[in-house]
Every structure is written in structure tokens, then in C-alpha cells.
Amino acid sequence: MRISPEEVAKVARxxxxxxxxxxxxxxxxxxxxxxxxxxxxxxxxxxxxxxMYTPVDHVSVxxxxxxxxxxxxxxxxxxxxETDGSFFIVPRIV
Amino acid sequence: xxxxxxxxxxxxxxxxxxxxxxxxxxxxxxLARITATEPKIQALLSxxxxxxxxxxxxxxxxxxxxxxxxxxxxxxxxDVLATRGTPTTCxxxxxxxxxxxxxxTAVARLRDAGAIILAKANMDEFAMGSTTENSAYFATKNPWxxxxxxxxxxxxxxxxxxxxxxxxxxxxxxxxxxxLPASFCGIVGLxxxxxxxxxxxxxxxxxxxxxxxxxxxxxxxAARILQVIAGHDERDSTSVTAPVPDYVAALGSSGxxxxxxxxxxxxxxxxxxxxxxxxxxxxxxxxxxxxxxxTVPVRxxxxxxxxxxxxxxxxxxxxxxxxxxxxxxxxxxxxxxQSLIEMYVxxxxxxxxxxxQRRIILGTxxxxxxxxxxxxxxxxxxxxxxxxDFEAALTQCDVIMGPVCPTTAFKVGEMSADPLQMYxxxxxxxxxxxxxxxxxxLPVGLGRDSGMPVGLQLTGRAFDEARLLQVAGVLEKNVPxxxxxxx
Numbered sequence: 001m002r003i004s005p006e007e008v009a010k011v012a013r014x015x016x017x018x019x020x021x022x023x024x025x026x027x028x029x030x031x032x033x034x035x036x037x038x039x040x041x042x043x044x045x046x047x048x049x050x051x052m053y054t055p056v057d058h059v060s061v062x063x064x065x066x067x068x069x070x071x072x073x074x075x076x077x078x079x080x081x082e083t084d085g086s087f088f089i090v091p092r093i094v
Numbered sequence: 095x096x097x098x099x100x101x102x103x104x105x106x107x108x109x110x111x112x113x114x115x116x117x118x119x120x121x122x123x124x125l126a127r128i129t130a131t132e133p134k135i136q137a138l139l140s141x142x143x144x145x146x147x148x149x150x151x152x153x154x155x156x157x158x159x160x161x162x163x164x165x166x167x168x169x170x171x172x173d174v175l176a177t178r179g180t181p182t183t184c185x186x187x188x189x190x191x192x193x194x195x196x197x198x199t200a201v202a203r204l205r206d207a208g209a210i211i212l213a214k215a216n217m218d219e220f221a222m223g224s225t226t227e228n229s230a231y232f233a234t235k236n237p238w239x240x241x242x243x244x245x246x247x248x249x250x251x252x253x254x255x256x257x258x259x260x261x262x263x264x265x266x267x268x269x270x271x272x273x274l275p276a277s278f279c280g281i282v283g284l285x286x287x288x289x290x291x292x293x294x295x296x297x298x299x300x301x302x303x304x305x306x307x308x309x310x311x312x313x314x315x316a317a318r319i320l321q322v323i324a325g326h327d328e329r330d331s332t333s334v335t336a337p338v339p340d341y342v343a344a345l346g347s348s349g350x351x352x353x354x355x356x357x358x359x360x361x362x363x364x365x366x367x368x369x370x371x372x373x374x375x376x377x378x379x380x381x382x383x384x385x386x387x388x389t390v391p392v393r394x395x396x397x398x399x400x401x402x403x404x405x406x407x408x409x410x411x412x413x414x415x416x417x418x419x420x421x422x423x424x425x426x427x428x429x430x431x432q433s434l435i436e437m438y439v440x441x442x443x444x445x446x447x448x449x450x451q452r453r454i455i456l457g458t459x460x461x462x463x464x465x466x467x468x469x470x471x472x473x474x475x476x477x478x479x480x481x482x483d484f485e486a487a488l489t490q491c492d493v494i495m496g497p498v499c500p501t502t503a504f505k506v507g508e509m510s511a512d513p514l515q516m517y518x519x520x521x522x523x524x525x526x527x528x529x530x531x532x533x534x535x536l537p538v539g540l541g542r543d544s545g546m547p548v549g550l551q552l553t554g555r556a557f558d559e560a561r562l563l564q565v566a567g568v569l570e571k572n573v574p575x576x577x578x579x580x581x
Contacts, residue, residue: 007222008455015413018440031456033573034514039403041472044479048463051474052481054332054410055288055530055556061331075195081427088422091434 002035003028095197099127100578103167103261103315107424110166111158117150117166124168128213128259133579135235137244137253139173140181141213149210153539158506162208164167173214174221175201175306176295184297185217185229185247188419188426198295199330200306200323207322214262215250220416220446221271221299223247224519230447233506234277237579238546242503244339245275248495252279253310257581262310266296266534268303269404270498270523276535277498277549280576282566283309284316288530288555289334291320292327298415300408301332313536313567317341320559336557337528345567346480347493352386352566353403361397362522368501370541374548374574375497378538381572382495382565391495397525403480404524405517406460406473412450413457418443452513463487472580481529484553493507493565494553496522498535504548522551532559536566539574547576 005028012019012027019027074087082089098106108117125143128151159165171177174184176194181442183189183402218228224248226234234249236242237257244253248265255263265272267285276283284307293305298304306320324338346519358379363372383389393455396467419426419440428440446454460469499519509516524534537550550569554562 003459006384007459010466011285011462013416014462016435017446017454018439018443019451021371026136027452030452031459034517035459037514038406040402041399041406041476042468045397045400046472046475046477046479049478051471052478053474055481055528056332056334057540060277063287063328063424071195074457078195078510079192079424081421081425081429090257090422091431092426093434 001032002039003031098123099258099474101261102312103310103313103318106445107164107167107318111160113158117153117210117553118147121146121150121168121212124212124260127257131237131257132561133258134581135237135253135257135301137216137234137259138170138213138331139183139185139216139231139249139250142211144178145180146210146212147229147515149162153210159208163318164204166206166210167208168212168260169204170213170215170251170260171211172217172248172251174217174266174297175264176209177201177214181393182297183231185198185219185231186445186447186450187230190426192424194295196295198502199292199327201295203323205263206407209507213254215248215254215263217250218247219450220412221266221268221447222412222453222578224270224274224516226250226275227506228447235506237581238280239404239503241505242546243278243506244487245278245503247271252276252281252283255279255281255311256579258578262308262315264306264323265309266304266306267498267527268300268408269527270520272307272309272537273498273523273533273549273551277320278503278547280496280537280547280579281311281539282313283307283535284320284559284562285526285533286455286559287323288527288531289332290532290557291323292330292333293370294327294329300411301415302407302411311568313510313563314342314345317345334557339560340489341563344564346564349568349571350386351382351565351568354387354493355491356382356387356389357392357494358389359392359394359397359487359494359496361394362496366500367497370543371497371499371501371548373542374539375550378550378569379495382569385568385572387442388544390491393488394483394487394525396476396483397521399476400480400525400528401416401517401521403473403476404520404528406469407477407528409453409457410461410470411457412455415463416446416450416454449513462537468472477528480525483530484525485531488555492554492561496551498522498549498551502541502544502548531556532562534562534566536569539576
């Protein structure tokens with residue numbers, strides 16, 4: 001097994017997902033198959049190859065740090081699940 | 095005049111310009127066609143009928159504007175693109191009630207060009223899928239045969255355009271999501287080079303792979319939409335500043351393909367093709383040769399590694415991108431949670447569908463400490479080799495041609511059980527995204543066994559969309575006409 005049910009459960013927690021024991025077993029089996037297929041890449045010697053993370057090799061784009069107001073507070077809060085009209089409200093943290 | 099919904103974008107544009115049709119007439123006809131066809135294909139997640147009518151009326155009052163290249167033309171947009179004030183669900187329950195406060199740049203450019211956005215098209219949840227069965231709302235059906243899938247993930251856009259619900263649509267393509275549904279639905283689909291079209295306002299899946307592009311019923315129509323949406327945008331730093339050529343002019347008047355060299359990768363033609371796909375694509379290549387093109391064999395030796403490379407990179411980027419759905423600023427929130435962490439977990443677990451969760455977990459795994467080098471970094475290295483493979487092949491030819499998919503559209507439900515089997519359907523399309531090159535699907539006739547459309551894929555050099563359009567434009571007039579579905 002490349003990935004155990006315990007590892008699936010751990011990764012799910014990292015990703016903030018809560019899986020049932022049945023789902024964990026199901027995903028472990030499927031992910032094991034997928035990762036087995038991906039191990040194909042180890043056939044290739046890439047020791048001298050620079051990783052390519054994006055097709056556009058551009059330098060960082062700089063712009064002046066100018067304050068802009070594109071949206072009103074009302075707009076920004078429009079899709080909030082919970083708001084008091086000024087802020088996003090979340091369950092108590094401390 | 096034939097049924098006006100069957101006109102091409104280029105034709106309807108002409109009628110609108112010379113006032114033989116009004117924007118209101120064209121819009122009403124499209125809305126009527128939507129009403130007639132939606133019960134059978136379910137291509138759309140929402141229809142903005144009243145907004146469209148109001149916009150058409152306002153346009154008609156001002157009269158045709160020659161400076162607006164899509165004046166009065168009804169279009170449809172995949173629901174992964176933000177549209178101001180109207181639902182943008184991404185095919186997911188987690189965004190069920192989301193109404194963006196801004197337009198995606200590509201959408202804003204369509205509106206500025208005078209286009210009327212009629213509706214938002216169905217899609218696989220977060221663009222993860224190849225059949226549009228993976229929408230959290232309903233599965234879209236193929237207009238040619240409603241027992242078959244339209245392809246995905248832009249299957250709603252593909253089915254809508256094939257069913258003449260609008261004169262074109264925007265799709266997005268991370269690993270083939272424009273080209274596959276275009277192929278399955280018998281229309282033209284163009285994935286531009288990475289960086290050609292701004293991704294601002296597109297809900298991100300794989301940020302280094304995603305591109306927005308046109309899905310249309312003719313090559314000229316694709317050129318006309320690309321013309322409007324292409325170009326640098328300061329809100330997407332990966333959009334390039336290279337000038338946008340005149341794509342319609344590039345179509346040219348030449349009726350032949352003299353001087354063109356077509357590369358045929360043996361990896362794409364040798365094995366695994368269904369006989370009807372091989373037959374229709376081979377016939378199209380023979381036609382290209384008859385029109386003066388020369389064909390040469392090329393090698394894309396790393397093709398067999400492309401799917402593994404792609405799925406590592408795509409899921410890694412997806413797991414990072416989808417971290418933003420936390421129930422705080424927008425999207426679904428589980429209200430029973432007592433703590434902040436519990437709220438994140440419950441909101442995401444209830445809001446995301448199964449395939450999305452599978453990819454988030456896989457992506458988190460390949461990025462996690464101890465596996466990063468073995469999977470993610472390794473895939474990024476192979477990605478460079480794949481691009482070099484294409485660059486070498488494209489020194490020997492002007493365009494690469496092969497099938498879009500080994501088969502025509504398959505039956506609903508046939509592929510949904512095994513995720514790996516589904517990933518393998520992307521074999522011919524994903525390398526283009528890894529390499530950042532432009533790719534296009536051109537309908538080349540109906541398969542002799544299934545009677546379903548077959549798409550030929552054209553891949554070109556980076557930012558050479560003009561060449562793809564020119565070649566496809568000539569070929570389009572010389573291959574068996576695909577025609578319209580009987581829907």
C-alpha cells in the first residue's frame with residue numbers, strides 16, 4: 001500500500017475535511033491505485049532538470065502601492081454567511 | 095433565412111449590423127430555443143432572461159454600433175466565470191448562493207463588445223471531470239443523443255452551443271475541458287496559449303494550467319470571440335503583454351494549405367483509437383494533404399507520462415486554490431459548528447462533492463512533507479521535459495494534429511465508477527496545458543459506428559492561435575459537414 005487509511009485520515013484533517021470510516025477506506029483504495037499509476041514518473045531520470053511550475057516564465061510584476069477603493073464595504077460583505085454590517089462574523093476563537 | 099438560431103455568430107452579427115434583425119428578435123429566438131431544448135439536455139444552471147431582454151432593448155434603442163464587434167449577439171458563459179450580480183456556482187453546492195460583485199475580465203470584455211449574456215452553463219463541480227455528470231446540480235446530456243454525455247468539464251457550454259441556444263459560449267480548459275466537449279458535441283473549441291486570456295474572475299482549479307476560450311459553431315466565430323477576450327489584464331499578472339493579432343484577418347482568403355507542414359505524433363495515432371475516430375481523423379488529414387499540406391511523423395516520447403504529471407500538478411494546485419472555501423467570506427457555512435475549526439471542516443465536508451474531496455486529499459498528499467519531492471517536484475520536472483518534447487516537434491512542423499479523444503461521446507454512467515479510468519480519457523489533451531500551448535478541436539464529421547461527432551485536435555506553437563485558426567478555417571470547408579443535432 002502506498003497510502004494507508006490512517007494516512008488518508010491524516011491528510012483529510014490537514015485539508016479540513018471530515019471523512020466517514022467507509023469513505024476513508026474507499027479513498028485509500030482509489031488513491032492507492034492513482035498513486036501507483038503516478039509512480040510511473042520514477043522511470044525518468046530528472047536529476048538535471050529544473051522544475052517548471054508555470055508555462056509563462058515571467059518576473060514578478062511590480063506596481064506602485066496606491067490605495068484604491070474598487071468595492072464598497074456593503075459589496076464585500078454581500079456574500080458573507082454571517083455579518084454585523086461591518087465585519088465577517090465567525091464562531092468565537094478565544 | 096433558415097431558423098435564425100442556427101445562424102453562425104458571424105452571420106447573425108451581419109444581420110444585426112444591417113438591421114435585418116434586431117437584438118430583441120435574436121435574443122427572443124435564443125430564449126425560446128432554450129425553453130424548447132433545456133428539458134432534454136439541461137445545459138444551463140441559470141438563465142438571465144429578464145436582464146438579457148432589458149439589455150437587448152437598450153441596445154436596439156441606440157442602434158447598431160460598428161465599434162462593438164459582438165453588438166447584440168447572445169452568448170452563454172460557463173458557471174466558473176464570475177458574472178456580476180448573477181449566480182456563479184461553479185457546479186458546486188458550496189457556491190449555491192454566491193453572486194459575485196464583479197465580472198470576470200473575459201465576461202466584462204464580452205459585455206463591452208456589445209454581447210448579451212443569456213445564461214450560465216453547467217459544468218463538472220469546480221471543472222473537475224470529463225462528462226459534466228459531476229455537477230452538484232444535474233448531469234447535462236449530449237444534444238446528438240441524450241443517452242450520451244456531452245464531455246466535460248465545459249459540457250454545458252458545449253451542449254448549449256450545439257443545441258443552438260446561443261451563438262457561442264465561453265468554456266475553460268485545464269486539461270481538455272473545452273476541447274473534449276467541443277469534440278463530443280460537434281462544435282469548434284479553442285484553448286488559447288497560457289497567458290493569452292486573463293483568468294481574473296475565473297474560479298481557479300489549476301492556476302498554471304487554466305485558460306478561458308471560445309466554443310462556437312464555426313472557426314470564424316471562435317476567432318471573433320478570441321479577438322475580444324485576448325490580451326493583457328493588469329489584474330492577472332500571468333496574462334502576457336504580447337500584442338493580440340487580428341485573428342479574423344488571419345483566417346485569410348486562401349482556400350488551400352500549400353506550404354503547411356503538419357506533424358503527426360505516432361504516440362497519438364498508433365494505439366487505442368476507436369476505429370471510427372481513427373477513420374474520421376485520418377480522412378481529415380488526407381484532405382489536408384489534398385489541399386497542399388505536407389505531413390511528417392513527429393515524436394512526443396513523453397506522452398505516456400503526461401497523465402501522471404498532469405494529475406499531480408492539477409490536484410496540488412486545486413488543493414491550494416480550494417483552501418479559500420472556508421465558510422467565512424462567501425459560500426456555504428455549516429451553522430451548527432461550535433468552533434472556528436469545526437466550522438471550516440463541516441462547511442467544506444458538506445459543501446464539496448466527492449470528486450472534489452478526492453482531489454483535495456490527493457493534492458494535499460502530494461504537497462505534504464516527505465512526498466513533495468517524490469510527486470510534486472518530480473512532476474514539475476517532467477513537465478519541463480514534456481514542453482521540450484513539444485518544442486522539438488514544433489521545429490519540424492507548423493501544427494500537430496491528432497484526435498481529441500480516443501472515442502466519441504460515451505453513454506451516461508459508463509465512466510463514473512472508476513476515477514482513474516476517467517482521467518485516462520484526457521490522454522491527448524492534457525499535454526497542451528502542461529506545455530502552455532494553444533489547442534483546438536475541429537469537428538471533422540460523424541463517426542461511422544455511433545453517428546456521434548468526431549473532433550480533430552490541432553496544437554500549435556505558443557501564441558500562434560492565428561495559425562491554428564487559419565488552418566482550421568480551411569479544413570472546416572473541406573471535411574464532411576457535421577451539421578446540426580436533431581434535437
